[in-house]
Amino acid sequence: MKTQIKLCAAALALVGATSAFAAGEATNVIFFLGDGMGPTTVTASRIYKYGEAGQLTMESLKRTARIKTYSLDGQTTDSAPSMAAYMTGVKMRNEVISMSADTQPRDPVTKKNYTSGADSTCPAGNGTPATTLLELAKAAGKSVGAVTTTTVTHATPAATYAHICNRNGENAIAAQAVPGGAGYNSALGAGLDVLLGGGTDHFLPTTAGGRRTDGRDLTAELKAQGYTYVNSGSALMALDTAATTRLVGLFNKSLMNYELDRAKPANAIDEPSLADMTEKAIKLLQKNGKGFFLMVEGGRIDHALHNTNAKRALEDTVAFDNAIKRALGLVDLKNTLVVVTADHDHTMTFNGYSHKGNNILGKVSDIKPTTVQGKTVLAKAGDGLPYTALVFGNGAVRKPVRDDLTSVDTAADDYYQEVGVKLGTAGNYPETHGGGDVMLFSSGAGNAGFKGTLDNTKVFGLVKSAMGL
Amino acid sequence: MNKLILAALLASLVPSAAWASDLAIKVEHEITTLSADGVTRVTRFGERLIRRDNHSWVARIIPAGAHEEADHHTAGKGHKHMDIAAASRWVELGNDGKLRVRIVNAHEKVTVDITPVDYNNIGFDGKWTTASQLLDPEQIKRMKAITRSAPAGARWYEGGTRDAKVQVLWDEKDNYPRRIDSANAAGTSRSSMLVTREKMPAVMPWTQLKGYEQKEYSDLLD
Numbered sequence: 103m104k105t106q107i108k109l110c111a112a113a114l115a116l117v118g119a120t121s122a123f124a125a126g127e128a129t130n131v132i133f134f135l136g137d138g139m140g141p142t143t144v145t146a147s148r149i150y151k152y153g154e155a156g157q158l159t160m161e162s163l164k165r166t167a168r169i170k171t172y173s174l175d176g177q178t179t180d181s182a183p184s185m186a187a188y189m190t191g192v193k194m195r196n197e198v199i200s201m202s203a204d205t206q207p208r209d210p211v212t213k214k215n216y217t218s219g220a221d222s223t224c225p226a227g228n229g230t231p232a233t234t235l236l237e238l239a240k241a242a243g244k245s246v247g248a249v250t251t252t253t254v255t256h257a258t259p260a261a262t263y264a265h266i267c268n269r270n271g272e273n274a275i276a277a278q279a280v281p282g283g284a285g286y287n288s289a290l291g292a293g294l295d296v297l298l299g300g301g302t303d304h305f306l307p308t309t310a311g312g313r314r315t316d317g318r319d320l321t322a323e324l325k326a327q328g329y330t331y332v333n334s335g336s337a338l339m340a341l342d343t344a345a346t347t348r349l350v351g352l353f354n355k356s357l358m359n360y361e362l363d364r365a366k367p368a369n370a371i372d373e374p375s376l377a378d379m380t381e382k383a384i385k386l387l388q389k390n391g392k393g394f395f396l397m398v399e400g401g402r403i404d405h406a407l408h409n410t411n412a413k414r415a416l417e418d419t420v421a422f423d424n425a426i427k428r429a430l431g432l433v434d435l436k437n438t439l440v441v442v443t444a445d446h447d448h449t450m451t452f453n454g455y456s457h458k459g460n461n462i463l464g465k466v467s468d469i470k471p472t473t474v475q476g477k478t479v480l481a482k483a484g485d486g487l488p489y490t491a492l493v494f495g496n497g498a499v500r501k502p503v504r505d506d507l508t509s510v511d512t513a514a515d516d517y518y519q520e521v522g523v524k525l526g527t528a529g530n531y532p533e534t535h536g537g538g539d540v541m542l543f544s545s546g547a548g549n550a551g552f553k554g555t556l557d558n559t560k561v562f563g564l565v566k567s568a569m570g571l
Numbered sequence: 572m573n574k575l576i577l578a579a580l581l582a583s584l585v586p587s588a589a590w591a592s593d594l595a596i597k598v599e600h601e602i603t604t605l606s607a608d609g610v611t612r613v614t615r616f617g618e619r620l621i622r623r624d625n626h627s628w629v630a631r632i633i634p635a636g637a638h639e640e641a642d643h644h645t646a647g648k649g650h651k652h653m654d655i656a657a658a659s660r661w662v663e664l665g666n667d668g669k670l671r672v673r674i675v676n677a678h679e680k681v682t683v684d685i686t687p688v689d690y691n692n693i694g695f696d697g698k699w700t701t702a703s704q705l706l707d708p709e710q711i712k713r714m715k716a717i718t719r720s721a722p723a724g725a726r727w728y729e730g731g732t733r734d735a736k737v738q739v740l741w742d743e744k745d746n747y748p749r750r751i752d753s754a755n756a757a758g759t760s761r762s763s764m765l766v767t768r769e770k771m772p773a774v775m776p777w778t779q780l781k782g783y784e785q786k787e788y789s790d791l792l793d
Binding site for chain 2: 219253270356357359363404405408409411482484485486487498500502503504506516518532
């Protein structure tokens with residue numbers, strides 16, 4: 103009889119565990135977001151760094167899922183509602199950050215954005231805040247943080263800790279992160295524990311060379327609230343996380359540099375790598391026995407793709423992958439959930455029939471004569487000229503006529519791939535996002551639910567459940 | 572006499588470095604290519620360059636009827652990116668020798684600051700000579716003067732490689748190329764750039780930007 107009851111109880115427990123996807127197993131969550139890092143970008147980065155048969159660290163994670171990224175009003179989304187979908191479970195309009203579905207980012211009649219420069223002009227009564235995973239974690243006593251290579255007030259990090267009707271109001275978003283000041287997001291409790299990235303522009307007043315119009319110096323206010331503030335890579339590396347309670351690091355006036363440029367000693371850029379920022383953040387957050395929620399963004403993969411500059415996109419993806427590798431070496435997957443995904447795709451595509459081993463940034467090789475002759479023979483497009491393996495569906499017009507790429511180094515840092523649909527003059531109309539599904543990779547505690555094709559809003563529930571919140 | 576006053580007097584007598592004289596030119600490009608599929612393609616476009624002192628302004632010539640004015644007003648601003656192609660490029664040379672580069676969109680009344688990191692994205696090579704006189708005179712020094720018949724005040728120079736020749740008709744007084752012809756040896760590609768002097772406008776375009784919103788290039792990206 104006892105055995106039967108035991109077996110029943112065990113069976114019931116199993117059923118409960120499966121349906122709740124091992125609820126509450128994850129003490130810690132690290133949510134990695136590769137901005138714009140769609141499937142082609144992942145494949146190309148793998149080939150770039152490790153060859154066709156190689157493997158990025160993110161590809162070693164055990165679970166995979168496909169994610170649908172459309173927003174409330176956009177077949178193709180932008181980073182604001184897509185990250186907000188992951189963070190809140192709510193589907194909202196393009197440009198809206200972690201607000202209810204009825205929120206409007208611009209006046210429906212005049213079509214003017216509810217922003218003035220980098221200030222918010224969101225009217226009262228325009229939607230309500232939607233609770234984020236970071237806020238839920240904070241309320242449960244965990245330490246929380248966000249790390250990015252964009253400005254810390256950019257859409258992706260903002261969606262973790264702020265609520266605003268239009269993502270362009272970066273000055274207002276910055277204020278939401280500063281405890282004790284006007285505009286603070288009180289759902290953050292005592293405040294974020296770690297915030298690292300670029301964007302001093304939105305923390306300093308115009309009188310100090312920033313873009314704040316309210317005269318406030320938010321870095322001074324944060325210091326007064328007990329934050330350690332650093333503004334260089336060397337200062338961050340010198341930081342003793344054991345002796346630091348909470349940390350803000352702003353390493354550029356605006357966006358941080360692309361990894362390709364940051365890593366060149368000749369450029370003398372004193373900014374930390376994403377892997378280094380991730381390590382410092384984890385070491386600081388890990389001190390909390392109740393666990394932590396950390397978001398890490400490879401934010402400028404998206405920007406390089408907008409510029410149809412594949413090389414910088416691949417280098418930033420590898421840097422993002424290195425941050426994942428660094429994190430996996432610092433945490434225990436038995437109590438930590440690691441999720442790696444993208445907010446949306448871009449239009450980069452991988453074309454032609456090159457021979458295996460061809461430079462992914464190079465021109466497409468014609469596999470038959472290449473094999474016969476033992477040296478690379480270039481394939482030709484309809485106009486008799488070679489073309490690159492990586493091209494974009496749309497983007498800026500850079501040249502009035504197509505170059506003969508035969509003697510052009512398409513693997514050079516500043517080479518811009520060709521585009522199918524020409525959207526406008528260079529710099530005025532960068533490439534668009536893509537509407538295709540993205541990949542999600544996951545390992546660690548509570549990862550059982552990350553499978554199949556999921557709407558991006560579903561990810562919120564899976565992470566929340568994994569944390570037992 | 573007070574040493575300071577003397578120094579000031581002397582300073583006022585020394586002329587400050589003189590800027591090149593005003594330049595207003597219409598630049599017309601025509602590029603003809605014959606591709607392996609037997610198709611001949613002719614591409615034509617024009618720009619106007621205005622230079623005064625340390626300011627240079629380059630704007631694409633949009634022929635009448637090329638696009639509908641109405642499109643600007645009704646086009647949905649669903650997203651951040653600028654809606655219109657061919658904004659103007661404004662380059663300012665500072666006293667410290669550094670450039671301030673902006674692209675200006677008249678329809679949206681926006682100026683966008685471009686830092687050296689993003690020069691390539693707007694097709695600018697970062698040189699004041701390119702912005703102010705189309706071609707760096709240093710390049711002329713590396714070319715050979717030829718006897719091709721030239722109008723008064725100008726001289727033909729030739730350069731390039733075995734595969735592609737370039738000829739430049741250089742205005743010797745005002746230091747700008749009046750014409751640039753290039754062609755490849757195979758005969759499948761040729762281009763010509765024709766420059767016509769014009770009158771300086773009554774007002775400089777960079778003084779007409781009152782009320783324009785100032786953005787950074789990163790604001791155009793997601």
